[in-house]
Ligand SMILES: NC(=O)C1=CN([C@@H]2O[C@H](COP(=O)(O)OP(=O)(O)OC[C@H]3O[C@@H](n4cnc5c(N)ncnc54)[C@H](OP(=O)(O)O)[C@@H]3O)[C@@H](O)[C@H]2O)C=CC1
C-alpha cells in the first residue's frame with residue numbers, strides 16, 4: 168500500500184469523528200410527551216407486550232433490522248490473529264457496508280476470547296437482541312464449531328461470512344470465469360491455497376456447483392493436503408486426495424484455477440506459469456493478494472484475474488453477498504440461512520454480471536466501459552440492482568424451503 172493511501176486510510180477513520188458509524192434516533196424526542204412515550208411511563212407497554220409474546224420484539228424494537236457483527240479477531244482479513252480490539256475497524260466496516268448497500272442496521276461486538284465455549288456462551292446470551300448474527304474473521308478450525316453450536320442454539324440466522332459469504336461470491340465469479348475461458352466446472356483442476364474458513368467453504372460450494380473433489384489440491388502451511396498426512400484435523404481431512412504432489416510448485420502443474428484464501432504474496436510468477444492455457448486466478452487474500460494482478464498478467468496473457476480488493480477489476484469479495492443475504496433473510500424473518508438460500512444468492516450475483524451495466528456504476532468506477540468478459544466477471548458492489556436481485560433470490564428460496572416466518576414481500580415477487 169502506498170504511503171499516501173496508508174495516511175488517507177488513517178485519516179478516513181479518524182475524521183470527522185473517530186470510526187465509521189453512529190447511532191441515530193428514529194423517533195421524535197422533543198417534548199415531555201415524547202419522553203413519556205419513549206421512556207417512563209410509556210415504555211412499560213411494549214415491555215409487557217414482549218414479555219407476553221416475544222415475537223412482538225420485532226414490532227416494538229429495532230431487533231428485526233439489527234444484525235450483530237461479531238468477531239474475536241483471530242483471522243483479521245489476511246493479517247492473522249491480531250486480537251479482538253484490532254478487529255474493530257473491520258467490523259465497523261462491515262457495518263458500513265450493511266447500511267450503505269442494504270439499509271441493515273448493525274452493531275459490532277468484539278469478544279476477547281479464543282475459547283470456543285466461552286465465545287459461544289457470550290453470543291448465545293446476547294443473541295435475542297438481534298435479528299441476525301454475522302460472525303466475522305474467526306479463524307479455522309474454531310469457527311466451524313462456533314457456527315455449528317450457535318446455529319443450533321439460536322432461532323435467528325447465524326452466518327459465518329468468511330465461510331459462506333465468500334463461498335457464495337466465489338462460486339458466482341468462478342462460474343462466469345469458467346464460462347468465459349470455455350472450461351467445464353466438472354473437469355476443471357483447482358489449486359486452493361489455504362485450508363481455513365474461507366478455503367474450505369469455497370471448495371465445498373464449488374463441489375456443490377459441480378466441481379470434482381478429486382480435482383482440488385488444497386494446501387495449508389505444510390503443503391498439499393493428501394491422504395498420507397497424519398497431522399490433519401477432521402475439517403482438512405475432508406479435502407485429502409490420493410496424490411504424490413506435495414508442494415505448491417507440484418500442485419500448480421497444469422492447474423486451470425488458482426484460488427488463494429491464505430495470505431499475501433505466496434504465489435510466484437514461476438508457479439503461475441505452470442498453469443494450463445486460459446487459466447483463472449482468484450487471489451483473494453486481503454488486503455494483499457497471493458500474487459499482484461500486474462505480476463500474474465505479465466506472465467499469463469490469457470488469464471482471468473480477480474482479487475478481493477476494490478481497486479482492481481473483478482473484485483471477488485463477500486461484500487457482494489452478506490448485506491443482501493441478510494436483507495433477504497430479515498425481510499421474511501428467516502430462522503436460518505440454508506444451502507438453497509446460499510445457492511440462490513450465488514446464481515443471482517452470477518446472472519447480474521451478464522446484464523448491461525448502468526452508467527452510474529460505470530461512472531463510479533472511473534468511466535471505462537464495463538461489460539461481461541475477462542475484466543468484468545462479477546457485478547460491482549456499487550450496483551444498486553444487487554439489492555433486489557440477491558435479497559429477492561434469498562427471500563424466495565427461504566419461503567420455498569420453509570424457513571421463513573413471514574410471507575414473501577411484494578417487492579420480491581417475480
Ligand atoms: N475476498 C474475500 O471476500 C475474502 C478473503 N478472505 C481471505 O482469505 C484468507 C484466509 O482467511 P480465513 O479463511 O478467514 O482465515 P483462516 O485463519 O481460517 O485460514 C487461513 C488459512 O490460510 C493458510 N495459510 C496461511 N499462510 C499460509 C502459507 N504461507 N501457505 C499456505 N497456507 C497458508 C492457513 O494454513 P494452516 O491451516 O496451516 O494454518 C489456513 O489454512 C485471508 O487472507 C482473508 O483476507 C477471507 C474471507 C473473504
Ligand SMILES: CC(=O)C(=O)O
Pocket residue numbers: 243244245304328329452453475484485486
Ligand atoms: C473480505 C473478508 O471478509 C476478509 O478478507 O476476511
Ligand SMILES: [Mg+2]
Pocket residue numbers: 244303304328329
Ligand atoms: Mg472476513
